[in-house]
Every structure is written in C-alpha cells, then in structure tokens.
Amino acid sequence: MGVTLTNVSKSFGPVGVVHDVSLDIPTGDFAVFVGPSGCGKSTLLRMIAGLEDTTAGTISIEGRDVTDVEPAKREVAMVFQSYALYPHLTVFENMGFSLSLKKTPKSRIKDMVHEAARILHLEEHLDKRPSQLSGGQRQRVAIGRAIVRQPKVFLFDEPLSNLDAELRVQMRLELARLHKQIGATMIYVTHDQVEAMTLADRIFVLKNGKLQQAGKPLELYDNPGNQFVGGFIGSPAMNFLPGRALGRQDGLLRIGLESLDAHLLAKVATELSEGTSVKVGLRPEHLRPVEGGFNASVEMEEDLGGVSYLHARLADGRMIVVETRGRRESLDGRTVSLGADPGDVLVFAEDGGRLR
Structure with missing residues (x-):
C-alpha cells in the first residue's frame, strides 16, 4: 500500500525529465527524494500531487489508482518551499482555510486547528498574522495547514530552503518528531543529502530523471550501487x-x-x-x-x-x-x-x- 509508482515518465514536449521510475513507499514511511538540481525530484512530487500530468505509467495511493484523479481528490497535502500563507489572515484562519472552503462546522475547525497548533507549538500564535512570525514559525503554519486536512500522504517540496542554518536544524527535528507523532506517509524532496540522511526511513536517489538507488540511509552510505550515489551521499563527499x-x-x-x-x-x-x-x-x-x-x-x-x-x-x-x-x-x-x-x-x- 502507501504510494506506488509504476514505470512513471514525464515529458515536456520532446524533452523527457522523468524516465521510467518505479518505486514503492510503504504506509507510514518517511521517504526522501534526493538528487542535484534538475534531476526530476520536484517534478516527480508534483506528479504524485496531481499538479503535473503523467506522460506514462501509473500512480497509486493506498491501493487506489490516482493517475488521472484531480489533485483535490487524491487525499494528499503539499507543503511548498514558499510558505504561501495569506498575509491578511491570522494563523488560525490560514490553518483552517481549506476546512472553511469545505463548509466544515466551525466547532470542528476550531478543534482541528487547535490540535494541529498543539502538535506544532503554535498555540500562542493563533491570533497573529504571518508578518508577525519568524521564518520557522511560518513554515510550521504551512505544515499545520496540511495537518488539518488529515491527508493520507504529506508532500514536502524543499520546505526548509528559505531558512537559515540554525532554523533548518531545528525544523528537521520538528519534522522528525511530527512524523513519529502522527505516523502519516511523508514524501520529502531536497537536494541536501544531510537532510535526507537525518530524516528518511528510505532514500530515493535520482539523477537525470532516473532512479539510481533506493534504500535506508546507511545502506546507501555503506553500499552505494554506483559512483554517483557514492559521491552524492555523505558529507564531506567521498x-x-x-x-x-x-x-x-x-x-x-x-x-x-x-x-x-x-x-x-x-x-x-x-x-x-x-x-x-x-x-x-x-x-x-x-x-x-x-x-x-x-x-x-x-x-x-x-x-x-x-x-x-x-x-x-x-x-x-x-x-x-x-x-x-x-x-x-x-x-x-x-x-x-x-x-x-x-x-x-x-x-x-x-x-x-x-x-x-
């Protein structure tokens, strides 16, 4: 179950960016797509989200073929590199916005937002607007907005790239704790192999749109399948x-x-x-x-x-x-x-x- 990609490819006109990728992410795993810029990792994530069409192959979530299903019906939530918060809304309103669109009862919205705020230590910031928050707090609000939707799969597209070094370390710990706490399937895209090594249950290494190797972090570190993986995983490099x-x-x-x-x-x-x-x-x-x-x-x-x-x-x-x-x-x-x-x-x- 979880997320399964079978022979997935993506082309923009004559240019192929993802080539025949097959992978399986068990339910509850924290999976990381890693690779250099332009390797196709973000495109692959957007295909899972439904934000990009699939040129070939199939995508399944919890056993359901969602290849041609519209994004809103895939039961996924995506957290982007940019926080994408509404500046005129409070933290509470930002986190509950998607529930309001679904006409969820106000009492239910309040309960769900307060629970997400508790998990993310945002209780005292619910009445603030994004401009009053630090970068790390804004990113936690974006994550909270995803949590309240109760998706089957969380998708993270380089969510820590805009943070300074100290905040990145702090947010890595927050994400690892969050995963243990809610136990949901999470797929995370980064070019930073340190993030991949510290967060992942399983890493998928990509190069030029092709899957090079998949495995647990230390498996890839100790037994790289090729020179690219050996050189990419590990800091300082091999x-x-x-x-x-x-x-x-x-x-x-x-x-x-x-x-x-x-x-x-x-x-x-x-x-x-x-x-x-x-x-x-x-x-x-x-x-x-x-x-x-x-x-x-x-x-x-x-x-x-x-x-x-x-x-x-x-x-x-x-x-x-x-x-x-x-x-x-x-x-x-x-x-x-x-x-x-x-x-x-x-x-x-x-x-x-x-x-x-």
Whole structure:
C-alpha cells in the first residue's frame, strides 16, 4: 500500500525529465527524494500531487489508482518551499482555510486547528498574522495547514530552503518528531543529502530523471550501487582516485593508484583483467596514516573540536579530504602517508557501476 509508482515518465514536449521510475513507499514511511538540481525530484512530487500530468505509467495511493484523479481528490497535502500563507489572515484562519472552503462546522475547525497548533507549538500564535512570525514559525503554519486536512500522504517540496542554518536544524527535528507523532506517509524532496540522511526511513536517489538507488540511509552510505550515489551521499563527499587492477593478493584485489606510486587492496570478488581501469572510492573517515601508503600534503585544516578535516593535495595534483577525530596536534603544511582497510575501499568500473 502507501504510494506506488509504476514505470512513471514525464515529458515536456520532446524533452523527457522523468524516465521510467518505479518505486514503492510503504504506509507510514518517511521517504526522501534526493538528487542535484534538475534531476526530476520536484517534478516527480508534483506528479504524485496531481499538479503535473503523467506522460506514462501509473500512480497509486493506498491501493487506489490516482493517475488521472484531480489533485483535490487524491487525499494528499503539499507543503511548498514558499510558505504561501495569506498575509491578511491570522494563523488560525490560514490553518483552517481549506476546512472553511469545505463548509466544515466551525466547532470542528476550531478543534482541528487547535490540535494541529498543539502538535506544532503554535498555540500562542493563533491570533497573529504571518508578518508577525519568524521564518520557522511560518513554515510550521504551512505544515499545520496540511495537518488539518488529515491527508493520507504529506508532500514536502524543499520546505526548509528559505531558512537559515540554525532554523533548518531545528525544523528537521520538528519534522522528525511530527512524523513519529502522527505516523502519516511523508514524501520529502531536497537536494541536501544531510537532510535526507537525518530524516528518511528510505532514500530515493535520482539523477537525470532516473532512479539510481533506493534504500535506508546507511545502506546507501555503506553500499552505494554506483559512483554517483557514492559521491552524492555523505558529507564531506567521498574521494575518488583513478587506478588500475594489478591482479590479486591474498584473495584481495590489488589496485595501483595512477601517478601516486602506491597501491591499495580491496575486498572485491569480481575478476578483472590486469590493467583494467577503475575508480577507487574512499570516504574521508576511512583514510588513516599508514607506512608505505600514498603521500598527501595538507594544505588546509578545518578543526571543529571533536573532528578535523584535512584538505590535502596528492602528487598528481588532486585534492582529497581526510577526517580525523580526537587529535589536537596540527598537521597543516605537513605530508602524511595514507591508506585504508581493504573492506573500506570501494571500487567502481569506468561506467560508474560498483564492482563487488
């Protein structure tokens, strides 16, 4: 049940923006569509809402085919990037507006709005107008307006983009708490993979209108299916180095790092011809000082207290990021020899596919 998309595509004239996407979101899940700008994630959300027609495929909500159903009858509520509040109405009036249009009894509107205000900690702001509220409070009003409609599915289109960094963190926590409290199916669109990792039960990674991979946040982090997902999920981003297969050593794949006069071992079962070009993926936290590794000159050090990020240049001119924890002595300007455990070395083919 929940939300199911089957072979969904969308074209604007001759230009295709969503290509044959199939996915299933169980009832009550918090799903996040993530990807770079222009990947089709917002278009996909608008198709679920009924704000965009579907060129091909079907969309089902709780087992009902809604592909050709008008938006008002899909039992969904959408929260946009812009708050879209009526400036001349109070918070109470904004939150209850859709119920008023449906001729809902005033006593029922009052009960539903006050319940939503309680959930969102807006009780003391019900008589205020949007101009008297902070950005975070306005966004909570927009969410409250969706809650009172009691939809089967909540749709969020980059709702935190207009907030400053501190408010974004606060609102992420609010949304996570809200999801646990009301237990509704929520679909959230963002280009911020940190938001995706912290909010999602399941992440759907999109690129150029195609679904690249779906899974739980840590599944995607630990086992990306391709180079794009590996590079997109994680902050700081994964480091990529070019290499060539050099045969096997003690059952492990031996990879020569081009231009670095060094090699790494990787737990890869795929048999590769010697000399085959590959890309090596190394997360910043998996790089560590070793003897006989590859050298990197630290050009800048970001010390954040418990964690530090070293921005280092390799002999071939490439920059990499190394994460260290619990270290107090500075490595700025020094050269370090780096390596990684075989189980932490990810290997990708030239076409970007993961080699396992």
